[in-house]
Amino acid sequence: MPFIKANGIEFHVQEMNRGADKIIVLIHGMFANLSMYYFKIAPQLAKHYHVVMYDFRSHGMSQKAKTGFDLISLTDDLVSILDQLNVKSFYLAGYSYGAIVALKMTTRFPEKVNELIVIEAPDPGVTDVLEQTIDFQQLAEYAHGDNAVSEQKLIGKRQLEKYKRSFTQLMDESSAKQDMFDQKDFFKNNLIDRINQRTLLLYGLSSDCKDACNELYDKIPNSSALFLDGDHRLPIQHPDKVAEEIEKFLLHEL
């Protein structure tokens, strides 16, 4: 299994079609992992691009960490991983909190990011943003094993224990929740207005985050917005369509 040590953490990294000239980096959302891209979206993009995916610290198969879920640390992680892969410039796509990381990456390292795809980025300044994008109640129910999903045996005992450990580690034993709340002024940061990269804002028609899309559309001069059937879980609901729209955008067909 490919692991890269960056900023003192062992990160799980996956690549597809390493021989391609153009590189696209995919960033997953909070409490998710690279598997959200691995089975459908990444293989489709890998027909033409070298795809790089990684698990955030304390996510998927990456090493656990007690701190470092703020945007500076998370973008430092990505830069360090890409440096070790000798990736100098790339197209960048992120989902949910991963899209916020992608925006931060673009403001911090504009010379590295060729074009940007923002999928379902929430506004961290909206007080219930976490509730918009992460169902904490459901996660807690998973962790306590009293959710209807577990009763239906859609998730077994070992997975339940695994969720419980991950949830406890992230929410109670790390700075993740506080670090996410601390990014509340990110959309007010005028650096977003200076993003010059061609940017696609990809949202679900039924998404709770559509206001964030409108705000980003107003702020990012070279942006276009596209709404597809679905809600905040758009890449999970319609991965083929999401991959197709990303490809079209990168081919300048959008």
Added chain:
Amino acid sequence: MDQITKQTELSKDEIFVLLRTFIIDVIGEEFIEASEIQLNSSFTRDLDMDSIEMVAFSEKVKNYFGDEIDFTAWLSGLDLDQIIELNLSEIVNFIESCLS
């Protein structure tokens, strides 16, 4: 076990035994015994594997068989629901068809 190697002579049973080893590697032998893994076992319902464990399993298959099978393309041709419902025999059959 993760080395790329040519294995064109593997029988169906041998492929199954190999995949069973991969699954035990991914899940951990403290959580599952070989006898619990059957040809008709579903990855999620029976083996209780989550999506990141499926990634680890897929990587083991790809690393072992290399260019002999295009496991990524085969998986990406399935719907997510099909991937969730996938059982071991479907992968054994796919690998056997690639090797024959």
